[in-house]
Amino acid sequence: MLSRTADNLFWMARHIERAENTARVLDVAHRSSLLPLDLDGSEAYLWYAPLNITGCAQGYEEKYGLARSEAVTRYMALDPENPSSIYSCLKMARENARAVRGAITSEMWEIINATWLELNRKVASDISHEQFPEFFEWVKDRSHLFRGVTLGTILKDIALSFIKLGTFLERADNTARILDVKYHILLPSVNDVGGAADYYQWGSLLKSVSAFEAYRKTYRDVISPQRVAELLILRDDMPRSLHACMNEVESALIDINGASGREARRRAGEQHADLHFGRIEDVIAQGLHEYLSRFLVQTDLLGQEIRKAYLSCRDYSEFFIQPLRSVQMQ
Amino acid sequence: MPKKTTFNEMHADDGSVREIYQQYAAWLATLPEGTLERKTAEAELLFRRLGITFAVYGEAAGSERLIPFDVVPRIFGAEEWRRLEQGIKQRVKALNAFLHDIYHDQEIIKAGIISAHQVLDNAMYRPEMQGVDLPNQVYAHIAGIDLVRVAQNDFYVLEDNLRTPSGVSYMLENRRTMMRLFPELFANHTVEPVEHYPQMLLDTLREAAPSHVSNPVIVVMTPGAYNSAYFEHAFLASQMGVELVEGQDLFVQHNKVYMHTTEGPQQVHVIYRRVDDDFLDPLAFRPDSALGVPGLLSAYCSGNVVLANGVGTGVADDKSTYLYVPDMIRFYLGEAPLLSNVPTWRLSEADDLKYVLDNLPELVVKEVQGSGGYGMLVGPTSSKAEIEAYRQRILSEPANFIAQPTLALSNCPTLVESGVAPRHVDLRPFVLSGKQVRLVPGGLTRVALTEGSLVVNSSQGGGTKDTWVLED
Numbered sequence: 048m049l050s051r052t053a054d055n056l057f058w059m060a061r062h063i064e065r066a067e068n069t070a071r072v073l074d075v076a077h078r079s080s081l082l083p084l085d086l087d088g089s090e091a092y093l094w095y096a097p098l099n100i101t102g103c104a105q106g107y108e109e110k111y112g113l114a115r116s117e118a119v120t121r122y123m124a125l126d127p128e129n130p131s132s133i134y135s136c137l138k139m140a141r142e143n144a145r146a147v148r149g150a151i152t153s154e155m156w157e158i159i160n161a162t163w164l165e166l167n168r169k170v171a172s173d174i175s176h177e178q179f180p181e182f183f184e185w186v187k188d189r190s191h192l193f194r195g196v197t198l199g200t201i202l203k204d205i206a207l208s209f210i211k212l213g214t215f216l217e218r219a220d221n222t223a224r225i226l227d228v229k230y231h232i233l234l235p236s237v238n239d240v241g242g243a244a245d246y247y248q249w250g251s252l253l254k255s256v257s258a259f260e261a262y263r264k265t266y267r268d269v270i271s272p273q274r275v276a277e278l279l280i281l282r283d284d285m286p287r288s289l290h291a292c293m294n295e296v297e298s299a300l301i302d303i304n305g306a307s308g309r310e311a312r313r314r315a316g317e318q319h320a321d322l323h324f325g326r327i328e329d330v331i332a333q334g335l336h337e338y339l340s341r342f343l344v345q346t347d348l349l350g351q352e353i354r355k356a357y358l359s360c361r362d363y364s365e366f367f368i369q370p371l372r373s374v375q376m377q
Numbered sequence: 378m379p380k381k382t383t384f385n386e387m388h389a390d391d392g393s394v395r396e397i398y399q400q401y402a403a404w405l406a407t408l409p410e411g412t413l414e415r416k417t418a419e420a421e422l423l424f425r426r427l428g429i430t431f432a433v434y435g436e437a438a439g440s441e442r443l444i445p446f447d448v449v450p451r452i453f454g455a456e457e458w459r460r461l462e463q464g465i466k467q468r469v470k471a472l473n474a475f476l477h478d479i480y481h482d483q484e485i486i487k488a489g490i491i492s493a494h495q496v497l498d499n500a501m502y503r504p505e506m507q508g509v510d511l512p513n514q515v516y517a518h519i520a521g522i523d524l525v526r527v528a529q530n531d532f533y534v535l536e537d538n539l540r541t542p543s544g545v546s547y548m549l550e551n552r553r554t555m556m557r558l559f560p561e562l563f564a565n566h567t568v569e570p571v572e573h574y575p576q577m578l579l580d581t582l583r584e585a586a587p588s589h590v591s592n593p594v595i596v597v598m599t600p601g602a603y604n605s606a607y608f609e610h611a612f613l614a615s616q617m618g619v620e621l622v623e624g625q626d627l628f629v630q631h632n633k634v635y636m637h638t639t640e641g642p643q644q645v646h647v648i649y650r651r652v653d654d655d656f657l658d659p660l661a662f663r664p665d666s667a668l669g670v671p672g673l674l675s676a677y678c679s680g681n682v683v684l685a686n687g688v689g690t691g692v693a694d695d696k697s698t699y700l701y702v703p704d705m706i707r708f709y710l711g712e713a714p715l716l717s718n719v720p721t722w723r724l725s726e727a728d729d730l731k732y733v734l735d736n737l738p739e740l741v742v743k744e745v746q747g748s749g750g751y752g753m754l755v756g757p758t759s760s761k762a763e764i765e766a767y768r769q770r771i772l773s774e775p776a777n778f779i780a781q782p783t784l785a786l787s788n789c790p791t792l793v794e795s796g797v798a799p800r801h802v803d804l805r806p807f808v809l810s811g812k813q814v815r816l817v818p819g820g821l822t823r824v825a826l827t828e829g830s831l832v833v834n835s836s837q838g839g840g841t842k843d844t845w846v847l848e849d
Contacts, residue, residue: 048638048639048640049620049622049626049635049636049638049639050625050626050638050639051622051625051638052620053639080593090604132849142602145428145602145607146602147613147621148611148612148615148621149614149615149620149621153427156428157426157427160426160427160428161426164425164426188675196429205639209639257540280778286382305640305641306640306641329547
């Protein structure tokens with residue numbers, strides 16, 4: 048497969064996954080804002096989190112200053128100037144798809160293209176603040192639809208592996224960020240375990256990664272921070288956990304199995320083993336924030352390694368045996 | 378301007394329906410009112426969803442438009458198509474023979490049929506190609522021959538497109554759309570299929586491969602996603618099951634061409650390139666080209682890779698060379714031309730120039746190297762001021778222009794706002810040359826949607842139609 052094709056497939060999947068995750072983060076912020084807040088500076092405090100999770104706090108502050116519900120929502124959902132807004136992600140996903148139309152199925156292209164056209168209609172019709180929850184649902188639906196169509200129509204070859212790679216690296220990154228940011232906002236209320244506010248707050252964190260029902264099924268008990276961390280980091284049966292994501296990343300890299308991908312496979316294997324054999328007590332003991340920061344750094348390094356091995360147009364000087372030069376004998 | 382009688386493809390002068398359209402007309406008469414309009418809206422939705430769009434240069438970046446699709450088909454009979462087909466094949470054979478000749482022994486110049494100046498001083502002549510041997514002696518593997526009809530049996534070749542002719546994806550998508558919209562029509566008409574064009578193209582490209590390669594790696598090369606015909610490039614690559622590459626995906630090492638893949642470098646043997654000569658190789662042609670591949674020309678001239686179409690074909694489809702095509706047919710094939718040229722005045726000749734300047738309001742004037750309907754003057758539909766401005770352009774460099782009489786292009790029924798009404802059409806069949814010359818029965822019919830307009834180019838607001846050749 049062309050390196051550029053692999054690159055576009057990888058980023059197409061990443062952009063769609065990122066759009067979905069941003070929608071999830073904003074959706075939860077919206078739900079939380081409906082709850083009575085007893086925290087100080089409530090609105091700015093609450094709305095800073097989504098900016099922080101998606102790493103666009105700086106861009107926002109330069110434009111708007113203090114975090115306000117309406118401005119944050121619009122900036123993260125629809126602002127074309129924000130490169131990680133849902134709008135920008137879906138736009139870039141379409142451009143990636145357009146560049147590799149031949150490598151994806153026409154059904155996949157139609158979903159991405161129709162999503163982009165529909166998004167533009169929605170933007171043109173002026174989404175009101177009250178309509179955003181519906182908009183977030185729509186973004187999630189389109190992402191689910193895209194994944195379903197992909198699995199239902201594409202040949203199981205390395206094109207699919209690069210799509211999976213993009214999806215799950217992005218998802219791992221996002222779950223780690225949500226957990227890191229939210230955990231620290233929520234921890235002060237840890238004494239209040241079992242209280243109503245606590246229930247909603249932790250519940251909303253779980254819901255943002257579609258893990259609320261999974262938590263109930265798995266633990267059948269009150270929500271405790273340590274279990275939330277365990278579910279989202281170590282449980283491999285939870286589809287958005289770090290462990291589940293790294294399972295997919297590692298197996299995609301093994302399927303691709305390119306000669307130049309040895310280091311990427313080694314790194315993924317290492318990260319995966321860490322999650323596979325890790326214990327939540329040890330994670331908490333070394334500090335959740337430290338643990339997640341390290342995970343994010345490693346994921347980033349893995350992404351760079353994948354890029355170097357497969358996605359960029361590399362320097363092939365070592366591939367070609369230079370023609371022998373004739374040596375002048377004296 | 379004297380009113381010329383226009384040939385109507387569906388209706389005879391007495392208003393009766395011509396034989397090949399009878400079945401269609403009978404079906405059309407049974408349609409409930411508003412059906413065609415509804416189907417048109419449906420077609421537009423299909424095209425937009427599939428992303429069959431093109432970019433118009435000069436408009437905001439990234440803007441995409443649909444080429445209007447007309448739901449009324451244009452129909453040819455089997456017999457008239459056979460005659461056309463022979464004429465088209467003959468013409469393309471002669472053009473390829475001409476290209477081989479001028480890049481080798483130049484017999485046609487020695488014979489005094491065409492001047493050395495006309496060939497060697499042509500900006501599209503590539504001296505780099507002199508003496509380069511190409512497989513099957515084919516230069517223009519893919520040719521688009523633009524035809525217009527003025528009477529029942531009277532066709533003219535308007536121009537030959539031997540560089541990177543586009544539009545074939547519309548021919549294929551138009552057919553697919555028609556079959557989806559009107560399945561019942563295809564049940565009661567025996568329309569010759571065109572769907573096998575991509576397979577035919579793949580066969581042609583395989584045949585074009587360097588002779589020492591038994592299983593050639595073929596790619597389609599595009600300038601990129603912002604090119605106006607990008608949809609078509611991607612479409613053809615995926616229909617043929619080959620990679621769609623950009624210049625940045627390729628590199629040259631030891632005169633061989635490779636593409637960057639996830640498995641490392643892979644050698645490429647045939648490049649169906651949709652990039653103009655000038656942009657192919659920054660080392661050989663325009664140094665500022667970011668679309669090309671450094672060293673590509675050298676690899677090509679060493680015979681390690683084949684470009685389709687070849688480099689330097691522009692010298693044969695230039696509007697001033699066009700005049701000599703009938704002579705080429707006589708010279709190389711020893712046959713009488715089956716298709717006629719439009720009578721053409723060369724403004725480099727003093728007599729012709731004088732006549733043309735005296736009659737500008739009645740003529741069509743074109744730039745010798747122009748294409749896409751840009752930069753031409755259609756006298757009868759232009760204002761006095763436009764004509765005067767164009768006159769100044771001609772006077773500044775007369776040799777850059779040719780002129781032709783305004784042809785009465787045939788009409789074909791077309792759905793417009795006021796209902797089904799006649800509009801002018803042309804036809805571009807796509808001709809493939811490998812070990813043999815082939816074409817699918819049909820082509821792209823372009824239609825000028827504005828009443829009375831003769832300009833059918835999509836960049837100038839033209840639309841397209843499905844083109845049917847009925848079986849006997």
